[in-house]
Amino acid sequence: VIGIGLVRPDLLGTYGDGGNATVLAQRLARRGRPARVVPLTSGGEVGDDIAVLVMGGGEDAAQRAILRDTRLAGSIRRAADRGVPVLAVCAGIQILGHHFDDGDGVRQAGLGLLDVETDRLAERAVGEVVVEPISALDRPGPLLTGFENHGGRTIRGRDCHPLGLVRVGVGNGDGTDGVVSGHLVGTYLHGPVLARNPALADQLLEWALGPLEPLSMPFADQLHDERIAAAPIERAALSGSRRRRPGRPASRG
């Protein structure tokens, strides 16, 4: 059984990113290759059965807690070194970088697997995002869709390609989103990103397992197209409503 490792879902699951692991395992299972999600809990290790590692977004306290878990952190580092593909979303990028500034403005050391550092955006980035992937992926594939919700600004080092160019939204804060370094992929996209972008899911799986046969999941393909079309409209509506009614939360029961 192929394992999809989900790093500390108890801490890094704030934005539904655990769904990325579900998507990867299911896309293998539907192709007749038994797969399961393996949660990597406190003090855990990345076993040899793990084909892909997935890290999601989390809150500041959760980010600090995971970095204190030196046994798991070391194990993630070794897995990445031996070529296990890693998808790091939002806080995941920040944890894998050299360092990041948390919500209190305190600088925290990261794992240093990605040549990036993260400080703070002037204004929190919230809304739909469209990203045009660049050629650091074997198959750049179609536009990427997701939802961002972060205060981090990520600055790439010289050897790090971005995942793509931002068409709608903020991403890293410099017109790009995410980072690709070998088989490590970072992005600010939630959604979860692999639920909305089946091609990116299959790219990660093919890095780990070699070529895969095509898989038909019509709802997933439709969702990708629906979100790409809706993004510019929804983002414009969001910034418009902010200008009209500053500081007013949405009311409901």
Next chain:
Amino acid sequence: VSRVSRLAGRGEGSVIGGEVALRVDPGLVARLGRSMKVALVSGTNGKTTTTTLLAAGLATIGPTATNRTGANLANGLAGALLAAPDRAMAALEVDEAVLPWALRELEPAAVALLNLSRDQLDRLHEVRATARRWRTAITDDVEGLVVANADDPLVVWSVGDDRPAERVAWVGAGLAWRHDSSACPWCDADLEFEPGGWRCPGCERSRPRLDYSLADDTVIAADGRTTELHLALPGRSARANAAMALAVIDRLAFPTAAAVAAWSQIRSIEGRFQRVTVSGADLTLHLAKNPAGWTDLLDLVDDTDGPLIMLLNAQGQDGRDPSWIWDVPFETLAGRRVVCLGERGLDLAVRLDYAGVEVERATGLADAARRVGPGTADLIANYSAFQQVRAELDRSAS
């Protein structure tokens, strides 16, 4: 003003009226509220149910103002108080982000804190930040009674574990959703959850000693008094909400028997648990707004194998990012008939597809009902989708 706004069809008259009144007189809420005995209710889930029960319970004692329609921001509170300025008491539900303001303005006799979990992350951001604002406001501004869910570590942290016993009542209201409480709010260590509550191996804090516990349908006070709830409302959450309301009434030194009798007559709350017939299908309506609420409801509808209609929107009031549906264990629905619709019905269909559920999409409520009918089915919708369903039912009824 409220009559004009109702006539103009712009939604709840009390909200618009309250908004205008607050602009003219920002001290209005404080002035109106301080002449009443006020109890506030806040938390991520269960506000409207708890407030409805609390208001019905207090009404057995004396005239009570309340914000019946879930209008829980400053303008809604102002509207509710303006509509009934001569009442002796008020039971008001308050949005989590508005609670600190309401505590300062109203100086309530009691505040009930239900739970805190992820919800509307594009607006409220981190759950911890909401808890932090609660903690500051409660420490600085609350002289009165705090009735708090002891099973939720974030709620306990926001109250503080050193509050004098006469100013706090700890209720074992349960915690269906632990994913926002895995790290200790005091020391970041991994919390341990046991049948007897949570404990922290790091700082050795644990669930406070309960003043009221809930065992099936019975609320047990620390002094041994027991109360059978006999609610008409279904589900464990409704009983937990009733336990919180009961604790407020009891600790304000009011009699509880008449309140409990009144509760047994309440069969639906603002459309929740209401039964309707659509295109030959008998539907029970459910509202769930976030992963904790959906997880709770999936547990409730697990009693049958009947078909389900599910609606998802992502408007401002819902939170614009529905990624949280991936936190809901929809895998338990495998083998059941599920029909999805709503503005983000496709997101839900993809989630269910990956959960191994054979899912259909419907073009509208009538189409969905035809697909699941005839017979009984449950309908679950998130906030704005639920309001759309009720509006459509109102239109077809009139």
